[in-house]
Amino acid sequence: MSAGGDIARTRVAPPRAPSGVVEETLPAVGREDAADPGMPSGATQTVKPLPAWERHLPKVYVVLLALAVLGLAFFPSVANDYSVTLALTVLLTVCLASSWNIISGFSGYVSFGHAGFFGIGAYTGALLIYHDTVPWILAVLAAGVGTALVALLIGYPTLRLRGPYFAITMLGLSELARIVVTAWDSLTFGGSGVYLPILYERSERLTNYYAMLILAVLVVLVSYTVGTSAFGLRLLAIRDDEGAAQAMGVNTTGHKIAAFTLSSFFPGAAGAIYARHNGYIDPPTFFAVIWSIRAISTSILGGQGTILGPIIGAVVLTLVSEQVWALDPNAYQIIFGALIVLVVLFMPGGLIALGQRWGWLLRSRRL
Secondary structure (H helix, E strand, O other), X not given: OOHHHHHHHOOOOOOOOOOOOEOOEEEOOOOOOXXXXXXXXXXXXXXXXXXXXHHHHHHHHHHHHHHHHHHHHHHHHOOOHHHHHHHHHHHXXXXXXXXXXXXXXXXXXXOOOHHHHHHHHHHHHHHHHHOOOOOHHHHHHHHHHXXXXXXXXXXXXXXXXXXXXXXXXXXXXXXXXXXXXXXXXHHHOHHHOEEOOOOOOHHHHHHHHHHHHHHHHHHHHXXXXXXXXXXXXXXXXXXXXXXXXXXXXXXXXXXXXHHHHHHHHHHHHHHHHHHHHHOEEOHHHHOOOHHHHHHHXXXXXXXXXXXXXXHHHHHHHHHHHHHHHHHOHHHHHHHHHHHHHHHHHHXXXXXXXXXXXXXXXXXXXXX
């Protein structure tokens, strides 16, 4: 046996972590900071010890979430209608970005289908409200469940595609949904759109705001659960190397379909709430690809594949966009696009990765 072979089989014990310091050792496959691809299969990699307080992050998140919900709940009592609408837009963007992050950030399957789910949910909820079939809150739930069922049906054939093929397929399906809604005028009123009952009282309009707030809290909790669970770790393994994950026994098809179905519920429900808030919907507006672009750009800005990234990106991007629009509506698209290009070129991991690189944030799956 050669000396090189003996060395290759020698396992050097890592130094013990100091008392009170958590040392994290995870499999090489599936970690966000992937190990050296030349490492033998099944080898472990010792990463930088995490601070002892990292284990208390869930408690910190509970406190921060409670304070945020409390503040947003009382916000309408001290704000005008414009500010409330802007806050509703931020919450809508959180729903779109965090739900997109479940399938694309954690799993690595970049989807342009959120515009389709948003439009389908908007029309499902709007038609139920228009015909007074069920109470509006049940219409919102039906919209979310309906888009989840659509995702479940198309998940198996579409998720067999990878990379740009999956992205283009989802873009095509969104466009197909828009064409079907436009042509099926006996049900959807076609290009004429759907006019919903006008909400004259401010208290009635605020119900849309609080419904969007509840939906945003729910998607944040789901995102945290996925990001910190074994299910989320398997999604990360699929993102990093799907073939290796499958070889290690991960049911890649089942995990992808579950993530895809889960992520599609929230744009559908958000579309129904936004339709009721808007009072009028039509296919060109609610099936516009800008809804997918907004979800993608927000996640990229904050940091896709993280829990806090889509939330931070939603707040920053929505407020910046609003200011740019107020200054010059004609330059809005140019500045918006340039901002995304700069983030992709110079901050590919988003604001979260930038904070980690500068030492402001620790490298943890709980972020």
